[in-house]
Amino acid sequence: MMILFLLTSFFVFGEVQDPHWDHIQEVSDRHEFLKSNESITQPQDTWQTLFSLVYVDQNVQKVKDCIFFKVPGKDPGTLKIKSIPYDQLCDTYLLNHGDKEFKGIKTLQFSTSDEEVIISYSTMDFKSKNLTALLQKKDSPIVTTMHLSSAEYRHPKVLFLASKLIQGDSSKQSFKKDHEICHNIDEDCREISPSDCSDCERGWYEVPNGCPKGPKYCGIQNCGRQNAPACRRGLKWQRKEGVFDCQLDSSFAYCSKGLSIQCEGRKAFCR
């Protein structure tokens, strides 16, 4: 009997899962406390958001599969998968019906690595099952070398699209507006918020302030012209000391011939 029990419990079944799980872009919405490779046993009889798997749908919109788990207690556990638009919170759907549900779970754990995410669970009838999602790897590391193209730098050469279509909010403003700040650097060179200049539809421009990285804004603004921001000259000319006065040293920027640099605070403009 013992042998038979052991035999049964060592059979591991791969669940049939959506093909788009072979091309996951990133893992998001990670649970704050639940850890990889640890059986989830607490808090019993509650729904928890484990994480979400982000991919791109047929309309080239980012979407995600939220992975929820009802921790077994009085009742067996349930694994629930729900596909939602990328910009929405998984927790909003915590108590909704899933697109897929796996009930009768006795124990569950997950493991994540750079290459894959595996959800392993065993059922009340002693069957072990695995769900595996593969993360799409970058073709090249983000190391800039000669002959690298911008397409390869920012993305794998091929972007797989899931056959799914998830309806998002079409009214949402998805690009940042022209001249809206996209990388906020203060006058003391502190990064107030990380760059989201890739959200600018038509590129971005920088207003040099003597810092190694100056504040950036979406859209087009030709530098060096009259009343426009001065042009950035390069890192060699940026300030290296804490004490800095744009009025005394403006070599970090330049203007078109015939114009001179005027400082507004530490930002350089051409007059």
Added chain:
Amino acid sequence: MKRHSDNSIIPKIILILCSLSILSIILLFLRPQENVRTKKKRPKSNEKLFSQVIKASIPSILKLWEEGDRSFPEKGVQCHDEIDHQKEVGLSYYQCNPHFWQCYWQSGTTQFPALEIDLYGQTFHVVARPSFNAIAEYSPSSRFYDLFKRASSDTDLNYGYIVELAVKEIPGLFQRMILTDTCRDTYLPQRIYGYGRPKERQDEGFIWDNFGRDLFIDKFYVTNRQLNEWRIFKGESSKVEPDRKKWPLPALISKKEQIEYCSFYGKRLLEAKIFDAAAMSPTDIKNPTPDNIDRPDTPWQRDLSKTFLGVARINPDYQLTPLDCELAQVKGCEIKYFSTDSVTWMGFHYPLGFYPESLENFIEPSKNLKLSSHLLDPSSPWHQLGKLSEWKSTERDPLPVAFRCYEEVTL
């Protein structure tokens, strides 16, 4: 008593050991999952098999996409709606070229187009599907690709080409993907650069650097083929160039439109100082912070007098050789497009000769034209790096001015 006790324990130990051994053997036998992964056993489900065949086909797909020049048949192609190949067009034009992709899959280069993938002891045939609406400006046929331009900030990818693949041996399953344009631009290494030509030898002129900046420059001029895609995106069908012979040629549009075209793709019209950086070979490539920034006269020879351009200035009867014309297409050369011998140290083409080229210049705004071109005799003083002219871009201006874009990428 003692002997009796020994006799009764040993068989029990043997029995336990035997049971454990049998159990271990059974358990080892029943742990196939690891082996499956390492030996890549053929998946049972069609979906999984399909997914693996598609994944295995990616190198072949990319080869066809990125190296279309290598698949271009010597006897030419049979797809007149897509390609009207002229001998003056270099085959590098067909790299990352959606018209070549269309031509290949509609049997324009081979009768039965398919990519053969050997997997699990079987040969699978991966094919593209004509799943996309016809683009009336090109042809009435369904397309094997769709133009993609991002409409939201959901993806970092600015533009690309959506394709749909199938596997003949696994019917009913399809995979869509976006092929990116990895052939268009090239990276400008981070170092100190010089702009223009200083008036005196002791003067270091204007120097700048791009440390901490990731700049990517178009390798070739923007073509009519690329401009057509922009026109289609903008709904300006009437402006699409219908003559296939002109598709590989440089797009000749007003400066306003050049700026609009580049910004549509999140790029900028090429700047004069970046042009010089891409064209002027550094004296010591390994040292990104040299004390002196040299300004070579040409990309392939620092001293103009040692080049055919220098010789032509002294000798008005100089006879151009085919090699001269590969380096810099000047007046008297046979016209060629997408020739690759003019490449500079970082992968930039046409630094001298070929077409006049429009540039932004925030240092000296009136110097916004690289005038060196096939319109000028080899003896012209404009055939020298760092020498720029002015382009006013008026409607009456008959000068054919090409352009290209660059992009600063921040992740």
